[in-house]
Each structure stands twice: as structure tokens, then as C-alpha cells.
Amino acid sequence: MADSRAFLQLDPRIQRYLWAEGWGGLRDVQEQAIPLVLSADQDVIVAASTASGKTEAAFLPALTHILAQPDEGLIVYISPLKALINDQFWRLERLCEGLEIPVWPWHGDITATSKRKFVQKPTGVLLITPESLEATLCNRGTAIAALFKRTAFFVIDELHAFIGTERGKQVQSLMHRIDVAVGRTIPRIGLSATLGDMSLAARFLRPDSPVALVDAASTGSQLLILVKGFEEPPAGRDGGRSDSDGEQAPDAIAAHLFKVLRGSNNLIFPNSRREVERYTHLLNTLCEKARVPKEFWPHHGSLSKEIRYETEAALKQREHAATAVCTSTLELGIDIGAVRSVVQIGTPPSVASLRQRLGRSGRREGEPAILRGYVIEDALDDKSDLATQLRLDTVQTAAVISLLLENWFEPPAVRGMHYSTLVQQLLSSIAQYGGMQAAHAFRLLCTSPGPFDRVSRQGFIELLRVLGEQEILSQDHSGLLLAGGVGDKIVNHYSFYATFATDEExxxxxxxxxxxxxxxxxxxxxxxxxxxxxxxxxxxxxxxxxxxxxxxxxxxxxxxxxxxxxARVHTRVRQRMRELYLGMGPLPFLDYTAQRFLDEGREAFKTxxxxxxxxxxxxxxxxxxxxxxxxxxxxxxxxxxxxxxxxxxxxxxxxxxxxxxxxxxxxxxxxxxxxxxxxxxxxxxxxxxxxxxxxxxxxxxxxxxxxxxxxxxxxxxxxxxxxxxxxxxxxxxxxxxxxxxx
Structure with a gap:
């Protein structure tokens, strides 16, 4: 590492830590990012594959900066998940202990005592969720400037999970409001393994100024893909029926998964919570029949925190093999250890989602990343509808995988107006300032570089009027905006700080x-x-x-x-489907049955x-x-x-x-x-x-x-x-x- 210019720019104490940990050298993403972050005068996006060292690419230079600048002693790390904060705490605490820099996890499960200690001396590394940061701005009002005055960087992890969402708009607003409170622009560092159009991602991170981009090349690890097809016979075609809601293909898929996954750690992604429960049950029933220990664990948003933590713990321990059957809850960067393979049952939600999932596999040196796909199609008969004849699930799955292999994935969606989050941020800002003039609120939130600059003055006035009619807002004799009777109850309820609604069906x-x-x-x-x-x-x-x-x-x-x-499908995926229908040759990642499905779909398309x-x-x-x-x-x-x-x-x-x-x-x-x-x-x-x-x-x-x-x-x-x-x-x-x- 002595030949590395980036390494030599790090604080000597950090250099010694890396030597002691046995680092043979910095990775490409770190070599590129360290000098950009060290300057502390620009925003930076660091995009690289999972387990490529993005976290260190941000924190090694950021910590070096605050060690050299005592007046800028705080790094605010914003994460979409509490579990990710817990992982990063253990990861960073080991590094920061020798630097005498405190690390503060802050979310709903952290004690009030720990939070008070940070407030008394707001330095070090603050690991926080958007909801907890929202609560801090609401409840600490005029103290916000003092609390964040020493902030050197915002670090936003899993940036792709925020872009184009209500929660992402909330994060934009919170960072902007802190900038306004402290009277300066705090550099932002975005970390992501999955970004489409980097210019759109940069516009999200800082809408009104240039952003430095680090788009590190893939590590080049081998990628192995196999998609297996399973055919569901029409009801009554044969005498055998399954216990899986009358379907036989899920039983066959579960039997194959049991055979190829046992004894290793894996992630299985069906496309719904119901399917998570189905496959977990089928696989653990096979464990019972084989008289072997349970190896398959469920993980989705409707499960209790305890059950999800149990699954995460099973994946992290090394004594016994464990496979999680999960929804997108395990797509993000929670440290669950090495995963041998990723399984996708049914059509992937998107190319970007599949890329994120696949990044969990092949993280050990010399090990390939493995994707196992499973598609189910109904057998053809004289009653088959158009979707069955065209084998849509197989063709869409093949389209997504082929685009993945070309390193294309969906660009971020950044065009939304997000009035819902504007309502929340308006109430939150009023709580922070103890009341606001309408003109001040509009300048803060809707005038560039405010996060809602797509909202016109006329639209903002209409929003104020509607909220006033519902007693969400009120005005005193001086025109000061205040929370109305209904709005006061909303702001003071614990659920206010989250921008996203609970799933409603x-x-x-x-x-x-x-x-x-x-x-x-x-x-x-x-x-x-x-x-x-x-x-x-x-x-x-x-x-x-x-x-x-x-x-x-x-x-x-x-x-x-x-x-x-x-999930909503992008035009590029549909156009690739059409190209596959018009194609002639086989696809190397399809097994015999899946290739037959594709050929049948092509024949129907032609006919x-x-x-x-x-x-x-x-x-x-x-x-x-x-x-x-x-x-x-x-x-x-x-x-x-x-x-x-x-x-x-x-x-x-x-x-x-x-x-x-x-x-x-x-x-x-x-x-x-x-x-x-x-x-x-x-x-x-x-x-x-x-x-x-x-x-x-x-x-x-x-x-x-x-x-x-x-x-x-x-x-x-x-x-x-x-x-x-x-x-x-x-x-x-x-x-x-x-x-x-x-």
C-alpha cells in the first residue's frame, strides 16, 4: 500500500489500522473516492458492486478530514434500515475506537440515555434513519443549528433505495433544512450498488450543483446463471395433486431447491409474502421428512421484528447452514455474511432489483456469483389464453437477465412532485421553527435549491388553503402558520415521522x-x-x-x-421481450424446459x-x-x-x-x-x-x-x-x- 497515493493521504492512525487488519491494498473504488471526499468541498456519488468497499471509500477519508479539522467533528450517516445501522455500528466502532471518535447509532430501538449523550456532545459518527432525523428536527427546534453546526459530511447509504420515493424526498428535505439551519452547504456522499443514469442520481443528491462521480468497475468475479422451467399441468390432467393450493410446480421447485441448496447459505426471492410463506413451509417440510435440522427461514415486512432478527441471526452465524426465503427486505446491504447463491422464483421485479439481489452472492475471493431462476408456465391446451401461449413470464425473465448481462438497469425516477411528503415537511418545519410565515415556508421548501422546486407558488397556496380547511394548519393574527387542531394531533403522533404508508390492500x-x-x-x-x-x-x-x-x-x-x-416495467424491458420473440437462437442460461417455453412463445408470436x-x-x-x-x-x-x-x-x-x-x-x-x-x-x-x-x-x-x-x-x-x-x-x-x- 506504500505505493498508493490515496493510502498516503489517510490519517496515520487509519493507515496503522489498515496495516493491522491485514489489508493488502486499497480497492479501485477507494483509490478513486478518497481524494474526492478528502477535499470536503464537493458532493460525491460512489457507485460500485456489493462488498466492493464503498463504506470504507467514504469513511476512511471522511474520518481523516474530521481528525484534521477539529471544528468539523461530525459525520451524519443516513440509512434506510435500522438493521443496516446496527451492522455499520459494529463495523465502524472497531475502526473509530483507536481514533477516539465516538459512533452513535440512533433509531427507535436505541435508548434515550445514548441519545442524550450524543446531544450533549454532538461529535463523531451519527448513524440515523430518516424517521429519527425527522423527529430530531421536529422536537429540537431552534437547537438544530447548534446540534449540527460541526457536521462535515452527510453520508447517504443505499442511495438507489431513496431516489424517486417519498422517503427520498424526505431525505432531500431534511439535509436541505439542516444546511439552512447551520448557514452553509454540507457535502453529501451517496453510496449505492445500483444506479442507472448517474446524472439523474447526481440531480437527486444535489439538484442545483455539480456532483463528483465514482463509478467503479466490477471486480470481474465469475457469474453463473441457470433458469429452470417448470410446467403446471391443467387441473385434472392426471390424478396426482399437490398440497400447494392444487399446484404441482411449487412442490417440484421446492424439491430441487432442497437438493441444491442444503448445506449452504442462500437467499430465495419469491415475488410475494404469500409465496415466501409457501416456499418456507414446503422446504422445512422436506427438512422434517429427511430428518435434518431446519435450514430455511422466512423474512418479509409483515413478520414481527423478532422473527426477522431470528432469520438474520441464522444467516450470520457460521455453525449451521441457513437460507432465507424473503421479499425485497433482504435486498439492501444488511451484513448477512457470505451467500453462495441467489434464487429468483418468478419474474424479477426489475433489472436493478435483480442486480442488487445478485450482489449478495460471490462475495468470497475466488467464488462465483450464482443466480438460480425458476419460471412456471401452464401447460398448453385448446383453452390456453394469449399470455400462456406467449410464455410471458419466461420471456420477461429472459429479457431482464439479458439486460443485466449487458450491465443496463433502470434509470432513477426523479420527476415526481411528492405533494404527500410536502405536507409532512411543511408540518415538520412549522414544528421546528415554532411557526412560519407562508412566504418563508415556500422559500425553504419550494424555491431552488429546495426539495420541492417543481411545486409552483399557486400549487403551494392551494395546498395551504386545503390544509387550512381541514384544520391541519391555522394562521394567527400576524399570518404565522401554525399546526391546527387536527394537525397538532398528527405531528404529535409517533407515526408522523415516516413518509411511507403501511401496506394497504x-x-x-x-x-x-x-x-x-x-x-x-x-x-x-x-x-x-x-x-x-x-x-x-x-x-x-x-x-x-x-x-x-x-x-x-x-x-x-x-x-x-x-x-x-x-413492479412497474420499464420500456427497455418490454422492447427486449419483443426482440427475444423475434430472435431465433437459444439462450445459454435457460435449461431445456425454459428454452422450450421460449420457443413456444416465439412460435405463438410468429403464428x-x-x-x-x-x-x-x-x-x-x-x-x-x-x-x-x-x-x-x-x-x-x-x-x-x-x-x-x-x-x-x-x-x-x-x-x-x-x-x-x-x-x-x-x-x-x-x-x-x-x-x-x-x-x-x-x-x-x-x-x-x-x-x-x-x-x-x-x-x-x-x-x-x-x-x-x-x-x-x-x-x-x-x-x-x-x-x-x-x-x-x-x-x-x-x-x-x-x-x-x-
Whole structure:
């Protein structure tokens, strides 16, 4: 390390620590980041693969700086997870002990005594969640300037988990409010293993000034991928039935997992909490039958803290093998030790998510990263619907993996207006300052470089008016904004500090009979069809107040491709799916069955001449084959809905209920949309229901709710660009498939 210029820039005490720990040298990401962070006069994003040393790339130079600058003695580390804070505490305390720098974990499980000690002497490293930082600003008011005056850096871990979310907007606001309180710009360091467009990430970290970028190359470890296909026979085809809700494929997958994973640590990612429970049960039943110790542990957000901690502890200990069956709760950087392989059951939520998950594997020197994928398709018969014929799950999984291998992943979403979080930050700022003039609040939060600079003065005034009408806010005789009677109760409730709402599912009810619950991730309208419990239902009414969807059995027609849940798909993924359908050769990461699924999907695509089709006649409804992402497709659906059609997004494009209208009417309307001026957002979403997505959306006026929904969920520009690209020649020359052929 003596030849390393970056190493020689570190404090001698840190150098001695690294020698004592047996470091052979700094990693590439550290060599690049150390001089940038040491200058302490710029923002830096450090993007590199998991276990590449990003944390040290930030903290080694940051600690060197505060050792050399006694007046700047605090590093504020912001983490999305309490468990990650606990991990970093043990990791940093060992380093900082010899430097005589205190490390302070701060979240809901930390004692008040420890927090008081930090407040009395706010130096060292503060490891804190956004919610705890929010509470600090609310409750310590004018003391904030003194508390954070010595802050040298903000370090934001798992940056990708914040970008484009309400929680990310909260973090932006908190850092900005502290900057304003201390009267200077505190450098920000963002750490992430998964970033798409680095310029968008930089804009998130600091919207109004340049950001230094460290995009370290991959370590080059070997990557092994195998996707296995499993076919689910139609009910009644043979006499054997499974205990898994009448399905045989999950049993076969569990048996294969038991065979290949036993004796090692792994992560299994099904696509829902229900599937986590299913596979944990199946795998541990196999352990019991084999009379071997339990090796499979569940981990998802609905489980108690104790159960999740039990799973994390099982993964960390070295005496016995342990595999977690989990949702995205274990995607982030909690230290769970070495993981031999990552398993994805079903279609990955996104390329970025799969990349993050795969980063858990292959962390030991010389070990490959291993991804095992499993896809389930129904057997083909004369009743198979279009989705089954096209083998959509297999093709989308293959598309995601092929993009992963090309090192592409979704860019951050940064265009949302986030009115819900603005409500929270407005109430929080009023609590911090003991009241604010409206003009001061607008300058603080909505004027650049404020975090809500997309909100206009007119929109802010409307928000104040609406909050005043609901007694969320009040004004005294001098015009000072204060929390109203209702707002005071909100701010003083422990749940206020979190920007995200707890998961809410809609109850599905038919003729007064509850059918179950369904998570809904897109807007819905009466007349739309949904798939639930293996049947197709028609939405009769949406009761948003009671989170209930009233349905009746749908008569005739193929089932919809939308089932109410799942991550939003990017245009690049859909376009890659189309490329795979048009392709000829095998994919090296598919096993024989999965490759057969792909070949069957290609044959169906060719037979139905889908390469040339834009509007697919399905009898009772039509599908507009856009090959766009969900945000653009939903915008097109809104355009059609605003003109009297019943339209919604599906996995192939936009589904349009015929309801007596001809295909020529649909074509004509699409042409009119492409040529017409853009409608106002209020008009576009006039018939939309279920727009409340974020925690405080229910406090917004309908006008503001529509605008905040559109800004985060609709890509109107891409939708219009596509519509104009097909008008008029391609749409007029479209070939239709009779419904009996599908």
C-alpha cells in the first residue's frame, strides 16, 4: 500500500489500522473516492458492486478530514434500515475506537440515555434513519443549528433505495433544512450498488450543483446463471395433486431447491409474502421428512421484528447452514455474511432489483456469483389464453437477465412532485421553527435549491388553503402558520415521522361476500376486469374510503393480463421481450424446459403475426400492442379513458374494453389523441379512481392529487411520442386477428 497515493493521504492512525487488519491494498473504488471526499468541498456519488468497499471509500477519508479539522467533528450517516445501522455500528466502532471518535447509532430501538449523550456532545459518527432525523428536527427546534453546526459530511447509504420515493424526498428535505439551519452547504456522499443514469442520481443528491462521480468497475468475479422451467399441468390432467393450493410446480421447485441448496447459505426471492410463506413451509417440510435440522427461514415486512432478527441471526452465524426465503427486505446491504447463491422464483421485479439481489452472492475471493431462476408456465391446451401461449413470464425473465448481462438497469425516477411528503415537511418545519410565515415556508421548501422546486407558488397556496380547511394548519393574527387542531394531533403522533404508508390492500367483495385482499399498484376504474383467485372479475364499484372493490363475475372473454400487483416495467424491458420473440437462437442460461417455453412463445408470436400488429382483436376487448413501459401505457390508457373508453394497462400494452365500440372507433380515437393538444391533467384523470398512493395523499385536493399522481406514474411525453409515431400510416395498415384464432 506504500505505493498508493490515496493510502498516503489517510490519517496515520487509519493507515496503522489498515496495516493491522491485514489489508493488502486499497480497492479501485477507494483509490478513486478518497481524494474526492478528502477535499470536503464537493458532493460525491460512489457507485460500485456489493462488498466492493464503498463504506470504507467514504469513511476512511471522511474520518481523516474530521481528525484534521477539529471544528468539523461530525459525520451524519443516513440509512434506510435500522438493521443496516446496527451492522455499520459494529463495523465502524472497531475502526473509530483507536481514533477516539465516538459512533452513535440512533433509531427507535436505541435508548434515550445514548441519545442524550450524543446531544450533549454532538461529535463523531451519527448513524440515523430518516424517521429519527425527522423527529430530531421536529422536537429540537431552534437547537438544530447548534446540534449540527460541526457536521462535515452527510453520508447517504443505499442511495438507489431513496431516489424517486417519498422517503427520498424526505431525505432531500431534511439535509436541505439542516444546511439552512447551520448557514452553509454540507457535502453529501451517496453510496449505492445500483444506479442507472448517474446524472439523474447526481440531480437527486444535489439538484442545483455539480456532483463528483465514482463509478467503479466490477471486480470481474465469475457469474453463473441457470433458469429452470417448470410446467403446471391443467387441473385434472392426471390424478396426482399437490398440497400447494392444487399446484404441482411449487412442490417440484421446492424439491430441487432442497437438493441444491442444503448445506449452504442462500437467499430465495419469491415475488410475494404469500409465496415466501409457501416456499418456507414446503422446504422445512422436506427438512422434517429427511430428518435434518431446519435450514430455511422466512423474512418479509409483515413478520414481527423478532422473527426477522431470528432469520438474520441464522444467516450470520457460521455453525449451521441457513437460507432465507424473503421479499425485497433482504435486498439492501444488511451484513448477512457470505451467500453462495441467489434464487429468483418468478419474474424479477426489475433489472436493478435483480442486480442488487445478485450482489449478495460471490462475495468470497475466488467464488462465483450464482443466480438460480425458476419460471412456471401452464401447460398448453385448446383453452390456453394469449399470455400462456406467449410464455410471458419466461420471456420477461429472459429479457431482464439479458439486460443485466449487458450491465443496463433502470434509470432513477426523479420527476415526481411528492405533494404527500410536502405536507409532512411543511408540518415538520412549522414544528421546528415554532411557526412560519407562508412566504418563508415556500422559500425553504419550494424555491431552488429546495426539495420541492417543481411545486409552483399557486400549487403551494392551494395546498395551504386545503390544509387550512381541514384544520391541519391555522394562521394567527400576524399570518404565522401554525399546526391546527387536527394537525397538532398528527405531528404529535409517533407515526408522523415516516413518509411511507403501511401496506394497504383492497378488499375484494362480490355480492357482499369477501373474496380476499389484493394489493393494487395502479389506478382502477369501474368496468375494468381483474384476475383474482384464478377467475376474471368485472369491477362494479371502488369504495376508496373503506378500501373495498366490489366485483361481479366477468362473462366471456379471455382473462386480463393485469392481476393487481407487481413492479412497474420499464420500456427497455418490454422492447427486449419483443426482440427475444423475434430472435431465433437459444439462450445459454435457460435449461431445456425454459428454452422450450421460449420457443413456444416465439412460435405463438410468429403464428399470430404480432410483429406487424398494433391492435389485437380479442373479441370483448382489444389490446394495443405498444411494447412500452407501464408509465407510458398508463398514460395512453388515461387518454382513452378521458374520451369515454374503458382502458387499463396490461403486460403487452393497453387493454381496451370493446363495450359496443368498433376497432375503427379505437383507431380513429388514437389518431385524434396524437393530433390534439395535450389535455389538462384534471381532464385526463377525470374518471380515474384509486389515486391515493402515498401517506398524506388523502389530505390533498382532488386537483393536487391528480397532479402528484400523474407526475410520478404517467409518462405522458413517451406516450404521445409513440402515438405520433404510429399515426397515420402504421395504424391504418394494421392487420387484425379474429378472436377465434387467439
Amino acid at each position: 383492497f378488499r375484494i367483495v362480490s355480492q357482499g361476500k369477501p373474496l380476499g385482499t389484493l394489493p393494487v399498484s395502479q389506478m382502477m376504474t369501474p368496468g375494468q376486469r381483474i384476475l383474482f383467485g384464478g377467475r376474471t372479475w368485472l369491477i362494479d364499484e371502488i369504495d376508496e374510503q373503506h378500501k373495498t372493490i366490489h366485483v361481479s363475475p366477468a362473462k366471456g372473454g379471455a382473462p386480463p393480463l393485469f392481476n393487481g400487483s407487481g 399470430r403475426t404480432l410483429e406487424d400488429l398494433l391492435l389485437l382483436d380479442q373479441g370483448s376487448y382489444a389490446i394495443l400492442l405498444t411494447w412500452l413501459g407501464d408509465s407510458a401505457n398508463e398514460a395512453i390508457a388515461c387518454f382513452l379513458t378521458s374520451r369515454g373508453f374503458q382502458a387499463s394497462i396490461g403486460r403487452l400494452g393497453v387493454e381496451i374494453l370493446r363495450a359496443g365500440c368498433s376497432l375503427e372507433q379505437i383507431k380513429s380515437t388514437l389518431s385524434e389523441i396524437a393530433l390534439s393538444p395535450l389535455p389538462a391533467v384534471d381532464e385526463l384523470l377525470e374518471k380515474a379512481s384509486n389515486l391515493e398512493r402515498q401517506k398524506w395523499d388523502g389530505l390533498l385536493s382532488l386537483h393536487l392529487l391528480k397532479h402528484t399522481y400523474a407526475s410520478s406514474n404517467l409518462d405522458i411525453d413517451e406516450a404521445i411520442e409513440w402515438l405520433k409515431s404510429i399515426e397515420p400510416e402504421r395504424l391504418r395498415s394494421v392487420v387484425f386477428s379474429p378472436p377465434e384464432q387467439i
